[in-house]
Amino acid sequence: MADDLSTPLTGRRDGARRHLPVARVLFGLLALIGLGFGLRIALVEDPNGGRPSQEVAITNTRNSNALANAVSDGKVTITADPQQYPIAAEPPPPPGGSTAIASLPDMFGALPDLSEETADGAIPRISATGQTPFAAYSRPAPPVAGMARVAIVVSGLGINEQGSLDAIDQLPDDVTLAFAPYGKTLANTVAAARAGGHEVLLEIPLEPFDFPQNDPGPQTLLTGEAPRANLEKLFWLMARFGGYAGVVNNMGARFTASAADFAPVMEELGARGLGYLDDGSSNRSLAAQLAAGNKMPFGRVDMMIDANPSPQAIQSALASLERTALESGQAIGIISALPISVSAVTEWSRELESRGVVLVPASALMQ
Incomplete structure (x- = not known):
């Protein structure tokens, strides 16, 4: 028994059967198979060679819209x-x-090619082809045949919706309409004015001498502020609606007399292809000189028609404006959107041509 215990297992003399190393054999086979795949990929150019294949034409529909x-x-x-x-x-x-x-055009009649998107909304710009908002949105003037020309601008529209719509319906198409930038229904009133054929201006509030006792409204452009601050206000004002040919000041005797403050604003308006109409309320305004320097369309109001809002005073002022046009060839008057003023202008314009004067949009006198 001692001999049996001391004898190695692999050397038993009892004839026991030897066990094959199965795991090693399987591992060897797997290694050979893997080696075969590796050699095939490395040595054969097309691993899928011999397999059936077919080429299919792909139809491109990208340019199918003629x-x-x-x-x-x-x-x-x-x-x-x-x-x-x-x-x-x-x-x-x-x-x-x-x-x-x-x-x-959009709801205001503004063309996308003449609009630039800003944080405040779309504002006018010159198109890539050089077309200006002034040229695109001005109402064509009627033929004058040597007659004197007179323009009427109605200001303060847009704040009272029904009053604005009534004025738009009553006034002749050649009357220019100026809208304040604060109305809650500007989309309706401006669209109605443009659809009716009227030329449209934007009113911009400028600092008067007695500001803030006399305040033209929110976002008023002020003297002494950084130019960028005033331009940001201007962009907000210009984004209230579109489709306007130019701007007209609301107050602004102090602001328009300050070259340092007014010049950057006029430069920006000119670079965007807009016209500027001075309301004629201040003889110290530098608008004419700055407009000329920026090569922009400019006009100056000759008379405030309803400074005294009574029927007799308004009729007298219209007659005076008519005489000015006959003497100098042209004249521009401005009135507020009061019902009495709108009615007076409507009645006065009916027989105007018989007196040798033709009513034209304000832009026709701003070329």
Whole structure:
């Protein structure tokens, strides 16, 4: 028994059967298979060679819209009239020429090509083709045939919705309408004015000498403030609505007399292609000089029609404005949106041409 215990297991003399190393054999086989796949990938150029394959053509639908392709190629032009808003397709331009593309106006009649988006909303700008808001939104003047020309601007619209809509309905189309930037229903009133064919101006509040006792409204541009601060206010004011040909001051005797404060504002307005109408309330205004320096359309009101809002005084002022137009060839008057003033202008304008004077939009006297 001692001999059996001391004898190694692998060397038993009892004839016991030897066990095969199965795990090692399986591991070896797996290694050979893996080596075979590796050699195939490394040595054969197409691992999928011999397998059936088929090429299928893929149809691209990206350019299947013929109208869109024509527009993108410049063969079709989309235009918009601020009054009628038609869309028209034009023939291809001549060789070497180019055709501008414009989009439809928004609710105010403003064209997207003439608008720039800001944090406060869209404000006017000159288009990439050089068209200005003044040129795009001015109402064409009627033929004058040598007659004297007179323009009437109605100010203070937009705050009272019903009063504004009544004025828009009553007044002749050639009367220019100026809207304050504070009305809650500007979308309705400005759209109604533009749809009725009226030319539109934006009123901007400027500091008077007795500010703040006499306050033209929120976001008033003030003297002594940094130019950037006033320009930020201007951008807010310009974003209240669109489709206007220019601006007209609301008060501003102190502001318009300060070149340091007024010049950056006029430069910005000129760079955006807008006209400037001075309401004529201050003889110290530098508007004419600054407008000339910035090559922008400019006009100055000759008379405040309803400074005394009585029927007799308004009729007398209109007669005086008419005489000024006959003497100098043209004249601009401004009135408030009071019902009595609107009625007086409407009645006065009916027989105006028979007296040798034609009513024109204010922009016609700002060229």
